[in-house]
Amino acid sequence: MLLGVKIISVENIETSRKMADHLTKDRRSWNMSRIRSKDTKPETVVRFLLHKMGYRFRLYRKDLPGNPDIVLPKYRTAIFVHGCFWHRHKGCKRCTTPSTNQKYWLSKFAYNIARDKENRRKLKQEGWKCIVVWECETKKPELLSRRLVRLIGN
Ligand SMILES: [Zn+2]
Numbered sequence: 001m002l003l004g005v006k007i008i009s010v011e012n013i014e015t016s017r018k019m020a021d022h023l024t025k026d027r028r029s030w031n032m033s034r035i036r037s038k039d040t041k042p043e044t045v046v047r048f049l050l051h052k053m054g055y056r057f058r059l060y061r062k063d064l065p066g067n068p069d070i071v072l073p074k075y076r077t078a079i080f081v082h083g084c085f086w087h088r089h090k091g092c093k094r095c096t097t098p099s100t101n102q103k104y105w106l107s108k109f110a111y112n113i114a115r116d117k118e119n120r121r122k123l124k125q126e127g128w129k130c131i132v133v134w135e136c137e138t139k140k141p142e143l144l145s146r147r148l149v150r151l152i153g154n
Helices: 001-006 010-021 042-052 102-125 135-139 140-154
Strands: 070-074 077-080 128-133
Touching: 042 070, 042 077, 042 135, 042 140, 077 102, 077 135, 102 128, 128 135, 128 140, 135 140
Parallel strands: 077 128
Antiparallel strands: 070 077
């Protein structure tokens, strides 16, 4: 999988391919320690984890509200990978507010939050399950994997 190239070594690409091909029951316990997520884009991490767990997905469905980052057709599930700053991850240390031009920022943030909410509402209306993955969650791949399996299902 090309997307995996950035975050795993070459020997691991083959390993993860084999793992994806042969789904095992203990997919939750796979060792995620080799994922160097520090300099990897959050979306790439999520795709890598999903792939590793054997989920099949599509990217960027332009026909769906909000253009979800990842779509799992089989589970009718849409995943948004949100930056904590722009999409306002409540209680997160990355969710800061610049001290200058506060009025601008606050209205910008309010707009983003409202738009996200509206997109999720539309998707749910069309029978889609929505999952929001926060940028900061991708720094803890093992925890995130467990959460994804729990939310998506087996
Ligand atoms: Zn966050």
